[in-house]
Amino acid sequence: MAHSPRLVIYAALAANIGIAAAKFFAAAVSGSSAMLSEGVHSLVDSVNEVLLLHGLRLSQKRPDRQNPLGYGRELYFWSFIVALLVLALGAGFSLYEGVSHILSPEPLRDPTMNYIVLAVGVAFEGTSWWLALKSVRRRKGMLGYFEAFRTTRDPTTFTVLFEDTAALLGLAIAATGIYFSHALGDPRIDGWASIGIAVVLALASALLARESKALLIGEPATPNLLAKVCGIAGRVNGVEAVNGVLTLQVGPDHVLVAISAAFDDRLTTVEIEEVVRTIEARTKEANLPIVALFIKPQTPERWRERLRELDGD
Incomplete structure (x- = not known):
C-alpha cells in the first residue's frame, strides 16, 4: 500500500490544496506576481490529481460488450488532459502574470509571509515528491529514470513526480525572484520569476503530453511480456x-x-483449436495482463513477408 499509485496521488492532492490557499493569501498580502503564479500552479496541480484519480477509477472497469478490450485507455486520455491543463492554465497564466508585472511593475510589500509559505510549500511538496520517487524507484527496476519514464505503461506516478519536481523548481524560482526583487528594489525581477515558472511548467507539460500521446496512439507491450508469451506458445505440443x-x-x-x-x-x-485453447489456458495460468489473445496459423515465410510490408519494403 505504501507504493500504491492512489496513495501517491492523494498525498499530492492534499499537499497542493493546502499550499494553493496559502500561496494565494501570501500573494494578496505581498503583491508578488511569482507567488500568485505559484498559487495558480498548485491549484492546477490539485485539479490534475482529481482528474488522475478519475481516470484511474475508470481504467479499472471490467471489459464488457461495448468495450471488450477494457477501459485502460481512460487513464491515458485523462493523463493527456492533465498535460494540457499544465500548459494552458499553469504555464499560460504564469506567463501572462509575469509579462503584466514587468510592463506595470508594483513594489513588493513585506515579503515575510512569502518566505514562510515557500518554506511550508517546500516541506509539503518535498514529502509528496519523495513518496512519488520511492514508488518510481520500486517500479523502474534496473532502468534509468528517463528510460523508465519513456517505457512506462502506467503514467500516474510519473505524472505526480513530474508535477512535484516542477513545483519544487517553481518554489525555488519564486523565492529567488522575491528575494532579489525586494533586495534590489526592482519589482520587475518578480515578474521575470513568474516567466521562469511558466517555462518550467511548459517543459513539464511537453514531456507529459509526449508520453501520453504515445500511449494513446498505441505502444507495444514490454519485451519481457513478449518473451513470456512466445515461451508459453512455443512449448505447446503441435506448435x-x-x-x-x-x-x-x-x-x-x-x-x-x-x-x-x-x-x-x-x-x-x-486439433489446432485444441492447441489454441491450451495456449490461452496457459497464458491465463501465468497471470499475464492480456485482455485479448489472437492466434493466427501462418508460415514463417508469410510472417516475414508481413513484416516487410510493415517496414514499407
Whole structure:
C-alpha cells in the first residue's frame, strides 16, 4: 500500500490544496506576481490529481460488450488532459502574470509571509515528491529514470513526480525572484520569476503530453511480456514455431496480443483449436495482463513477408 499509485496521488492532492490557499493569501498580502503564479500552479496541480484519480477509477472497469478490450485507455486520455491543463492554465497564466508585472511593475510589500509559505510549500511538496520517487524507484527496476519514464505503461506516478519536481523548481524560482526583487528594489525581477515558472511548467507539460500521446496512439507491450508469451506458445505440443508476436498496450494492465505460429501440418482443424485453447489456458495460468489473445496459423515465410510490408519494403 505504501507504493500504491492512489496513495501517491492523494498525498499530492492534499499537499497542493493546502499550499494553493496559502500561496494565494501570501500573494494578496505581498503583491508578488511569482507567488500568485505559484498559487495558480498548485491549484492546477490539485485539479490534475482529481482528474488522475478519475481516470484511474475508470481504467479499472471490467471489459464488457461495448468495450471488450477494457477501459485502460481512460487513464491515458485523462493523463493527456492533465498535460494540457499544465500548459494552458499553469504555464499560460504564469506567463501572462509575469509579462503584466514587468510592463506595470508594483513594489513588493513585506515579503515575510512569502518566505514562510515557500518554506511550508517546500516541506509539503518535498514529502509528496519523495513518496512519488520511492514508488518510481520500486517500479523502474534496473532502468534509468528517463528510460523508465519513456517505457512506462502506467503514467500516474510519473505524472505526480513530474508535477512535484516542477513545483519544487517553481518554489525555488519564486523565492529567488522575491528575494532579489525586494533586495534590489526592482519589482520587475518578480515578474521575470513568474516567466521562469511558466517555462518550467511548459517543459513539464511537453514531456507529459509526449508520453501520453504515445500511449494513446498505441505502444507495444514490454519485451519481457513478449518473451513470456512466445515461451508459453512455443512449448505447446503441435506448435512447430512461433514466428512472432504483435502486441498493443491498451491500458496499464491491459494488453492485446496477436501470435503468428506455424502448426504441425498433420493437425486437423479440431486439433489446432485444441492447441489454441491450451495456449490461452496457459497464458491465463501465468497471470499475464492480456485482455485479448489472437492466434493466427501462418508460415514463417508469410510472417516475414508481413513484416516487410510493415517496414514499407
